[in-house]
Amino acid sequence: MRVNVNVNGEDMTAENVWPGESLLYVLRERLGLPGSKNACEQGECGSCTVYFDGVTACSCMIAAGQAEGRAVRTVEGLAEEPGKGSDRTLGTVQDAFVEAGAVQCGFCTPGLLVQTDDLLERTVGAGKGAPDDAEIREALAGNLCRCTGYEKILDAVRLAAGRRAESGAAHE
């Protein structure tokens, strides 16, 4: 089947899709967007997290046909000025992960970035305070990291939350 889907603001078409394959497979293998990672294909690790019509979901748990006509935002769409390779300007969450040393092998990172972006949208971005540690842990409970031990990831989320709150205040 053919699947039309808007990815990171761009209308895209995937051809010859097997209807039972996952959105993750479509993104990586058919649309050339390998940012979302495949580490388990069973909803357990969160490495494939994307925004699906504005709500975060594991793209490995969405059938290709279910994505027809929907809007998807992947880790590639988080950069503030999407460009090619090193021309991209990273977003606040991405910068914070780099600075805090929250990335080791990097396999879990794309999913964590999308899920963290969503957490900050729903808290700081919605005019609420920065999320406390319990909220951060709950929001990221479905994102597994086998390298960092999570401490640096928590640091990165706190850093990004602080910056987003500041930039929000600066706009007012």
Add this chain to the structure above:
Amino acid sequence: MEFLSPSTLEEALEAKSAHPDGVPIMGGTDVMVELNFDKRRPSTLIDLARVPELGEWGTDGDHTRLGAGVPYTKIVEHLSRSAPALAKASRTVASPQIRNRGSVGGNLGGASPAGDAHPPLLATDAVIELASVRGRRRVPAREFYLSLRTTARQDDELITAVLLPEPKGPQQFAKIGTRNAMVISVAAFSLALDAEKRTVGTGLGSVAPTPIRAEEAEEFLAAEFDWEGATLPSESLVRRFGELVASVTRPIDDQRGTAQYRTHSMAVMARRALTWSATEYRKGVTRCA
């Protein structure tokens, strides 16, 4: 494989009637695991995500009508007052990403004995609405689960909604697992007190081939509970309730836990749920007086 995307309930029911072996897919959090690992190769997938009715909720007389496809996240956000036990159970399902997609209809469709929606549906005496081209019918949750992964749903039927009675007293849900998130329950328990009818409802998960009730425990507690004065139940009453709940379990040993551990944990959860509920009930009664 055929992929059908009905956009109305009528079309969905026609699709299911024309393909009784077709597999409905809503949030996909059970179906996709099977497809990704080649455990299932259905001839037809029927996508229910575009049927508006399945994603809606609202009041229906003295019930809350919950569309079969409403994701757990929405249940936690919107139904914590009108369906406390189900909302508490929903909060324990998997992770935020899975809760954003997974639905009670999907939990009922798969009917795993470990599904977290089942104990609250049993305890609160919820009703499941099924529909086919032949019409709609309602089946009490207490008559829905027949044997391992087999339910009262016929092959040509879809689950359209769950009807949740307005709460008339405290409702609790407890679950045992290896961590706070992302665990299929080792054992789960739900308790609902109905202060108007002075009845008790229970629901037990992961301790038998289907979700079950502990009817003797329900009757015992309904008779012994101090509905009038709201005095907290004695230690021996709480212990007896726990024993009666644990006595109906028929668990198995598996990778998540031993049968013995499941039975033991059921007694512990039943005691805790009763203590929490009695404390909450007492607060309600003293506030009214």
